[in-house]
Each structure stands twice: as C-alpha cells, then as structure tokens.
Amino acid sequence: MAILKTSAIVLKTWKFGETSKIVSLLTRDFGKVRVMAKGARSPKSQFKGCLEPLSHINIVFYDKKTRDLQLLSKTDLVDAHVRFMGDMTRTTLGFAAAELIDRAIIANEPQIKVFDLFADVLSAINRNSGFLEGLLWFFEGKFITLMGYKPTWETCLECGTSLGTKGGFFQPDSGGLLCPACGAGRGGLKINPGSLEILYWLQRANPDEIPRLKPEPVHINEIRKMYDLYFKMHVDLKKGLNALDFYYEMKD
Ligand SMILES: [Zn+2]
Numbered sequence: 454m455a456i457l458k459t460s461a462i463v464l465k466t467w468k469f470g471e472t473s474k475i476v477s478l479l480t481r482d483f484g485k486v487r488v489m490a491k492g493a494r495s496p497k498s499q500f501k502g503c504l505e506p507l508s509h510i511n512i513v514f515y516d517k518k519t520r521d522l523q524l525l526s527k528t529d530l531v532d533a534h535v536r537f538m539g540d541m542t543r544t545t546l547g548f549a550a551a552e553l554i555d556r557a558i559i560a561n562e563p564q565i566k567v568f569d570l571f572a573d574v575l576s577a578i579n580r581n582s583g584f585l586e587g588l589l590w591f592f593e594g595k596f597i598t599l600m601g602y603k604p605t606w607e608t609c610l611e612c613g614t615s616l617g618t619k620g621g622f623f624q625p626d627s628g629g630l631l632c633p634a635c636g637a638g639r640g641g642l643k644i645n646p647g648s649l650e651i652l653y654w655l656q657r658a659n660p661d662e663i664p665r666l667k668p669e670p671v672h673i674n675e676i677r678k679m680y681d682l683y684f685k686m687h688v689d690l691k692k693g694l695n696a697l698d699f700y701y702e703m704k705d
Contacts, residue, residue, distance in 0.1 A: 454517045459483060460531065462571055463508045464551045468494065475522065476504055477555055478512070481568040485560045488514050488525040503528035507537060507547045509572060521560075534579040541703055543578050546589045548696035550574060553596065557688045566599050573660060583664030586673075586700075591655045591663055593680050602687050605629030606652055609636075617653070620646040625682040642682060648675040677701070 461478040464485070469475045474493040478486050493500045503510045513527040537543045550571060558564060574592045578585055597603050608615055609632035610624065621630035622641030630636070630644060651672055655663065668676075681697075684690045 454515055456513060456526070457483065457516045458511070458513050460568070460572075461486075461510055461512050462551075462568070462575070463504055463506050463510070464555045465506060466504055472498075474504060476525065479551075479554055479558075479564065479568055479571060480512070481565055482563060483516075484562040484564045485555070485558055486514070486516075486523055487521060487560070488512075488523045490525045493525075500525070500528050502533065503530050505533070507544075507551060507575060508533050509575065532576065532579075534575055536579045542585055542700075545696050545700040545703065546578055546585055547575055549589055549694045549700065550592050550596075552694050552696050553593070553684070553688070553690075556690060556694075557596075557600065557684075567596065570595050570599070577660035577663070581661060581664040584666045584668070585664055587651075587655070587663040587666045587668075588660060590651075590676055590680070591658065591660060594652065594655055597683070597687070600688075602628065604683060606649060611635040616646075616649060618646055620644050620649060623679050623682070625679075625686040628687070642675070642678055644675050644679065645671060648672040648679075651676065 459480045459482040461480040463476060464479055465477040467475045472492050472495040474490045476488050476490050478488060480486050490500050490504055492498050493504055509532040511529040511531055512525060515524040515526060537547060554571060574588055578588050605628060609621060610627055610629040611631055612635055614632045616630055616632060619632055621632050621644055622636030623630050623644050624641045631641060651668055681693050
C-alpha cells in the first residue's frame, strides 16, 4: 500500500453508511480515482468543506492496487469556486464538464492535461460573467482533442474543400463534415458558417475572452446538437449529459 499526494477536483459524491461519503475524483497525477471518505458527513469531519462537487483540493490517500475504492486520509481546499454557490448556470455547466469526464475516461490512468484543462475552465467560469456556456464548448472541444477524436471541422471529409465560408453537414459517425455539394441529399446536421467560425475561434481563444461571445440562437442550437450527437457516437453517451438536459430546460 502506498501513501499518495496529489491535486484533485471532486467529480461526484455518494452518501455511504451513516456518516461517510464515496467520492469520485479527477486527480492530477493518478487520473480518476474513487475514495472512501470516512466520517465526511459528520459535523466535525476533518474533510469539512472540501468534498463538495467541483471543489479543487489537495489530497493524501492510501492506494492499494488490488482494490477499486481507495481510502482518503487528508484534504486541503485549494479553490471552492465560491461564485458557483447558489448559481445554477455556473453549477450546471461545471457539472456537465464533470459528468463528461466521469463518464468518458477510464479510472487510474494519469490525465494531467485533462486535469489542467478542467481546473482552468472551472476557474474561468468562476471569475467571469457573460456567455459562460462558451466555456463549456471550449472545454468540450479541447477534451475531445485530448481524447484523440477531434472532429474534422475545417475541410470536407470527401472532397477536402475548405468549409469556413460554406458551412456543411455534420456526420457524427464519420467524425466530421461534408461540404454542401457532397452532403446534398445525404442527411446530417446542417452547420452554418457562423457556427464553424465560433468553433474555430474557440480552439485558440483565451478562456477569459470567451464569455464576451454573443452567438445567435441558430449557432447555439447547432453547436449544442453537434456536441451532443458526437458524444453519443464517440464517447458512448447513449443518453446525453444529464446536467445539460437540466441546463437547457432552465435556459429555455
Ligand atoms: Zn465536399
């Protein structure tokens, strides 16, 4: 058994027994880890205030390779993201990113870049106001790139023509778009040039600039649908992200 130290972000928690919690964490050095936090729900718990979903913490835990559930020993709060408290927009966007990570990545494989991306995006959601959903789109685009299945957005899958001024038809099973000529009569989700422009811009944007975006409703719909279809196909999310269902209902 090893005693390990790392940074972590709380993805999800479950009540266990009378006073404990089971916690799913994305750790910086050891990937997704599940820990038992004994006594975490008792008022005098040493973990108090550290195990709320989306909290950024430092942890010490006992790791035994032969078991799935590790034992949490110590926590220190790095960032509680205080502006998430009582704010449904920030919370549901953060939960959607956490849910995607929890469902899409395999446990116990180091995910340093995913961790740093997630921490950056949560901080940006916390400190900014405006169109915060753009930060989730930014996260989703970078996340699928890190996972190795970034869609081909720039050029037509079939004839290679550049799509920036034309738009196209998104084909989630082929991992990209067809230009209007190749895609005619073949179905797929219609994507306007304005939506592509936003997706291209997000790939190189600074997170603090993103909430200033003011996308048209048509672009919001296309980008939401495109990610949704893509995750269902490539990340095995048969059902979309629960947190997003809630977010869309709240925003409509
Ligand atoms: Zn084409």
